[in-house]
Amino acid sequence: MLPSWLYDHERQMVRTGPRAVAMTGLAAVARANVLRRRRWTGWKRRFPELRVHLGCGGKYVQGWINLDLNPVRRVDVWLDITGPLPFDDGEVSVVASFHVFEHLDPSETRQTLRECWRVLRPGGVLRIGVPSLELAIEAYMNDDWQRFTCLRPMAASRGGKLNETLLYYGQHKQAFDAGYLTEVLTDAGFREVKLVEGWESAVVARKELEQMQDPELVPQSLFVEARK
Numbered sequence: 001m002l003p004s005w006l007y008d009h010e011r012q013m014v015r016t017g018p019r020a021v022a023m024t025g026l027a028a029v030a031r032a033n034v035l036r037r038r039r040w041t042g043w044k045r046r047f048p049e050l051r052v053h054l055g056c057g058g059k060y061v062q063g064w065i066n067l068d069l070n071p072v073r074r075v076d077v078w079l080d081i082t083g084p085l086p087f088d089d090g091e092v093s094v095v096a097s098f099h100v101f102e103h104l105d106p107s108e109t110r111q112t113l114r115e116c117w118r119v120l121r122p123g124g125v126l127r128i129g130v131p132s133l134e135l136a137i138e139a140y141m142n143d144d145w146q147r148f149t150c151l152r153p154m155a156a157s158r159g160g161k162l163n164e165t166l167l168y169y170g171q172h173k174q175a176f177d178a179g180y181l182t183e184v185l186t187d188a189g190f191r192e193v194k195l196v197e198g199w200e201s202a203v204v205a206r207k208e209l210e211q212m213q214d215p216e217l218v219p220q221s222l223f224v225e226a227r228k
Contacts, residue, residue: 043077050092053212054116055081055100061211064096082108087119094203095120096127098213099221102172106184109174113188120228125203126190129213132222133175136165150216181224190226198223 044050047065056066060074067085068075077086082104095116101109116126139145140162148165155161166175182193196202198218199209202225 050087051094052085052087052092052096052119054095054097054112055103056212059098059212059214061208064208082112085115085119089118090121090124092119093121093124094127095124096204096212098129099131099217101128102130102168102174102176105173109184110188113184113190117189117228122228124228126185126226126228127196127201127204127223128181128185128226129198129218129221129223130176130181131166131172131217131220133166133177133180134222135220136162136175139165147220150214151220176222178222178224181222185224185226190228192227194225194227196223196225201225 044065047063051064053059053061053064053066056064056068056073056075057070058073060066064076066074066076067079067081069078069080071078079086081100101112104112113126120126135147139148140158143158145161145165148161151165151168155164166172178195185193198213198221199206200223201209204212
């Protein structure tokens with residue numbers, strides 16, 4: 001059993017401090033892997049179309065290039081998604097992520113979105129799903145947390161539940177409503193941002209969405225598709 005200073009057994013997650021230290025070290029090592037991937041491009045040949053699953057976590061999707069920093073996950077490329085991506089300008093058709101950008105701070109978000117814009121071809125699409133700030137505020141106002149039961153909020157008060165929902169015990173660095181998400185995407189260069197339903201997409205098949213997205217988290221999430 002992992003020691004309690006490292007692992008929160010009640011919430012079943014690595015504590016924020018040790019996690020941050022580990023991720024910083026992993027990110028530094030992963031940069032070297034990205035440089036190697038950018039210099040040797042033969043690995044891309046096994047993908048008939050370059051579609052990128054950004055921050056895949058435990059959701060590996062066949063036929064996509066699955067990127068993540070966690071060394072114990074199954075990935076196609078191990079890297080820090082806030083750094084340079086191992087693709088040439090305009091060679092990727094689709095980038096998709098689910099519950100990733102809330103873990104980045106605002107500067108990391110803007111850097112990552114600019115990289116997504118760079119690697120996408122003209123007309124390419126970035127699909128993003130994040131926890132919805134609007135739905136969390138609605139749950140707070142009505143004291144109705146049915147959408148969020150999978151997060152196991154432990155606080156008794158509405159304010160405590162809202163903090164747990166938005167910050168997720170220190171793992172989330174920011175929260176998005178439709179306006180803020182549209183703003184950062186537009187600032188990154190995307191010319192068209194469309195709100196979509198959780199199981200709706202112009203570029204990702206339903207069976208692929210089912211592999212990427214946690215069905216318990218979809219009802220509490222905000223989804224957009226942004227076109228370059």
